[in-house]
Amino acid sequence: MTAAPRRATTSAMIASLAAEGQRTAPAPFGHALSRLAETDDRIVGMTADLGKYTDLHVFAERFPDRFYQMGMAEQLLMGAAAGMAREGFMPFATTYAVFASRRAYDFICMAIAEEHLPVRIVCALPGLTTGYGPSHQATEDLAIFRGMPGMTIIDPCDAHDIAGAVPAIAAHPGPVYMRLLRGNVPLVLDEYDYRFELGRAAMLRDGADVLVISSGIMTMRALEAAKLLEADRIGAAVLHSPTIKPLDTETILAAAARPGRLVVVAENHSEIGGLGEAVAALLLRHGHGPRFRQIALPDRFLDAGALPTLHDRYGISTTEVARRIREWL
Amino acid sequence: MPPALANAPTLPERARRIRLHALRMGEVQGQGYIAQALGIADVLAVAYFHAMSFRAEDPAWEGRDRFLLSIGHYAIALYAALAEAGIVPVSELDTYGSDDSRLPMSGMAAYTPGMEITGGSLGQGLTVAVGMCLGLKRKASRSLVYTLLSDGELNEGATWEAAMSAAHWSLDNLVALVDVNQMQADGRSSSVLGFEPLAEKWRAFGWHAQRVDGNDIPSLVAAFDAARNATVAGPRVIICDTRMARGVPFLEAREKSHFLRVEPHEWADAIRLVEGAAP
Missing domain, CATH: 3.40.50.970 (Thiamin diphosphate (ThDP)-binding fold, Pyr/PP domains)
Structure with missing residues (x-):
């Protein structure tokens, strides 16, 4: 009899979000x-x-x-x-x-x-x-x-x-x-020419095919996904917007105005009422109509379980972010 | 405490004038929480004119005792006291509840000099008081924080979080005043949610508790003095049993409700009665 594969287990609350080997x-x-x-x-x-x-x-x-x-x-x-x-x-x-x-x-x-x-x-x-x-x-x-x-x-x-x-x-x-x-x-952003400024979004990397606007841990995911997409010759820009309110409207509008790019907002939050909807409303108010997609948690009470399992299940893991962007392009 | 001037009005006279100011505000608006204002006037008179230190010309004076109106709808009563204290001009009371007035129906800190907090969302005042008392102790200030609550407000659980906390931190600079007028929005307080035995409850939470007739000025004076001078550690509470609409017999006799109905012609009658009660 072969042993069933061991299932991932829920970590204690104090567990680190860091992937193995991550700084x-x-x-x-x-x-x-x-x-x-x-x-x-x-x-x-x-x-x-x-x-x-x-x-x-x-x-x-x-x-x-x-x-x-x-x-x-x-x-x-x-x-x-x-x-x-x-x-x-x-x-x-x-x-x-x-x-x-x-x-x-x-x-x-x-x-x-x-x-x-x-x-x-x-x-x-x-x-x-x-x-x-x-x-x-x-x-x-x-x-x-x-x-x-x-x-x-x-x-x-x-x-x-x-x-x-x-x-x-x-x-x-x-x-x-x-x-x-x-x-x-x-520890991720110290490798970029970046420091936190209240009210400011920062372009961490450029790319011609997709603009990912993200906050929180989803910026880390977006940067990792961008590397995966690079291997497929997909250029992904990542605009980190850590100030959710007030939004850096100027920087976001300027980035979204560049023609030909899919705009994706990635957030560790319900699809309702977070960065995604804030950016969508901003673009609409200013007459911008790029192709727009949202990577966010569903409007549901979420499951308990191991974080890697749940991040895959709800589409906010690096591989899921990259997969969905590929699908949308 | 302000120096007692030989010709300063007596506390009963202060209370009478606070009632008069409140009635005039009610008359202008044709409404208001007048029953609460008349009921709490004696407590406010003793607080402002016997117990508290303040500077009328500088309501934000750092050395002042703080008075927090957790029950924001009692603003009409506090405006009356602030006017009597010289912090708000008496002439401004006519604007009560009007557009662009500094005296809105529910008390808000940003609007009115001497209004320390925005009350009205009941259950918050005592939590803010705990933080202010902790802050005053950090500054080694000797100022006291008086916080006016109502019996109905004690329904709110956060009041009891704050009660536990005040005792935990031994906040002897905190004096809670509880107006027990036995009336809240849906009816008699003790039938909406029973709260007795009240003094025992506060004592069990670690407070120095007194219960007095909140319309008897000598008892109030003694209670405020005892609260200030008690040598026990920890916060103090004065539970004040008051009678709604006190001082206007025909309103006092009326069937009570949270928002007492007063007919348009009755305001002048009430004012005449209180004016006539001058010593």
């Missing part, structure tokens, strides 16, 4: 925040029982008296962060993206955003970055926060992006929601 950096958010806090006394760290799981523990160890453990109470976390900001401090409030977006929405909306307070909400497990199922998969967080007036939204790609985004969002006057990759975070 990584540990806890980029925690280290970047600690560096910044050396010179900015206003910064305090606050969490809802997820300090270790959002890399805020690095800050907590460095600045124990500036760290506020608020307990597993996300509404309180956001209200208290608002109060702290009212008294002149700059809270970085961390939890999982599902809890900030679904549970604490009204507190973020009324106590923070309506008052334009400088609270930085930094949330792990964005989109499909855990195999725990819908309770932990924030597949609609961007849609939720895009509807909130005055909220700046960041979806960084890798450790390099996060390290650049932390000081940039600290310097921004209003509230910010940032998606977070934690633990040993892939």
Whole structure:
């Protein structure tokens, strides 16, 4: 009797997203925040029982008296962060993206955003970055926060992006929601001539046949897919747009205006209400009508399972991205 | 605490004037949460004219005690108190609830001097208060944060997250005021969602709790003093049993509802009654 092939298993939540052998950096958010806090006394760290799981523990160890453990109470976390900001401090409030977006929405909306307070909400497990199922998969967080007036939204790609985004969002006057990759975070963008600028999209590589506009981990996937497509003599440009709101409309419109290219938006988010629809609406409003396709998660509650299995199943793995682009061309 | 001037109005007189300001706002609009305003006037008089430090000419003065109106629909009452305190001009009260007024129907921080937070989404005020108290302690400030909640608001779970947190952080700079007027949107508070025994509940959460007649000024003065001076660690709560529409007997006698109906001609009658009560 031959043994059945071993099935992939769901990883613990703290598992790294990095592929085997991929370069990584540990806890980029925690280290970047600690560096910044050396010179900015206003910064305090606050969490809802997820300090270790959002890399805020690095800050907590460095600045124990500036760290506020608020307990597993996300509404309180956001209200208290608002109060702290009212008294002149700059809270970085961390939890999982599902809890900030679904549970604490009204507190973020009324106590923070309506008052334009400088609270930085930094949330792990964005989109499909855990195999725990819908309770932990924030597949609609961007849609939720895009509807909130005055909220700046960041979806960084890798450790390099996060390290650049932390000081940039600290310097921004209003509230910010940032998606977070934690633990040993892939390191990709340092190989490109790129550094994070709030509100700016950046062309990471050029290509004549397809323009991929992407954010978050999908930029990493798009760059990998572009290499696969290159072997098939397909030229793929990758425009990384880590600021979801406000969109870098100028750069996106200029890139999409180049004739003859298929425009694909790739996002680690539901097909509803994220970067894809934001870009589609932008193009329509400005009278651009390129061929347009979306790589995004389906409008469904997603399965539990191993991340590589799920990324293949829902079409956001590198091979699936490359396969679908080939099909569309 | 502001220096007591020999000719300063007494607290009952302050409360009477707060009622009068509120009634005049209600008369202009022909509506308003007037029953709540009349009920809470004594608490506001003691808060602003006995307990709190503030500078009328500089509402954002760093050394002020903060007053958070979590129950945003009580704005009519707070505007009345802010006018009496000299923070909002009395002449401006006529604009209450009108387009482009600084005095909207539900209190918002960006609109009104002295309005510390945007309330109205009930259950948020105490969470913000916790953060402000933590921030004040970081700054080694001695300012206190007073937060006005209502009995109905205690239905909101986040209030109890904040209650646990305030005790956990030993926030002795936090004074919660709970207006128990036994009325919320759908009816009598204790039948909408029972909340008793209230003082015991707060004590079990680690708070220094007092329960007083919220329309009895000497009791309120004693309670505010005790809240400030208590030597126990941790946050303080003053549960204030109030009577809606207090001070206008014919409204007080009317069948109560969340939004008390007042006929157009009755505003002037009510104002005359309160004017006539001057010492």
